[in-house]
Amino acid sequence: PYQDHDKAIASLDSARAQVDNAKSVLAQARAELGEADANNPEIRAAVATLEGAELELSYATVEAPVNGYVTDLTLSPGSYASVGSPMLSLVNTDSWRIVAYYKETQLERMRPGQPASVYLPAYPGVRFEGSIQGIGWGVEQQDGDGARGPDGVPSVTPTVDWVRMAQRFPVRITIADEDPDHPLRKGMRATVRIDTSGTSITTGVE
Structure with a gap:
């Protein structure tokens, strides 16, 4: 019985020694590997390398x-x-936008948000719904080519020189929803009709 007791004590001491040795090995491994979080130098270096590679990759990609x-x-x-x-x-x-030039005598009844109907020669009989986004506040008074003048406002060429014609101002129209069966293209000509409380005002867009 005493021999069995001594063997059990010896086995227990051996097991404890193995546990202590395992703890020592584990502590040494942790010291070599460093901390498991972002404070670990090796992890920080790997993260920095990854971020640098992702940055270089972003330079090669252009997103609209x-x-x-x-x-x-x-x-x-x-x-x-x-x-x-x-x-x-x-x-x-x-966002599709149409710029229609209306006479100054027609602007009094126009307001942003009013509904507009847009018709394109490319799609006869097809009506596009839109609304007024904004109305221009100024144009160049002298002759121009339709581009911006020296003051930064649109320049509109008068139709004739010997008659005092009503000046035309740009009215921006936005298209509500694009019809996939009738795709829009930049530079298309259009006819715009604006509903002003029961009265329609129509103009062409070149």
Whole structure:
């Protein structure tokens, strides 16, 4: 019996020694590997390397701020882009806008938000719903080519020189919803009809 007791004590001491040794090995391994969180130098170095690679990858990717169609693309596979040189044009399809020039005598009854009907020669009989987004507050008085004048406002060429014609001001019309069966394109001509409390005012858009 005493021998069995001594053997049990010896086995217990041996087991305790093995546990202590395992704890020592574990502590040494933890010291070599460092902390398990972000304070670990090796983890910080790996994270920094990953972030640097992701940053370099982002430089190779150009994302458009809006949805649209790419046109006038001058690049081909393997070409290099140069700073300040346009390589393509993007037609924004998130928001279609029409600029119709109405006579100043017609503006009194117009207000932002009023409904508008838009008709395109490209799609006879098709009506696009829209609304007034805004009305221009100024245009150049002298002759112009339709571009912006020196004061930064649109320049509208009068129809004739010997008659005092009513000046035309830009009225911005937004299209409510695009019809996938009748896609819109930048530069299309249109006829716009604005509903002003039962009275329609129509003009053409070049």
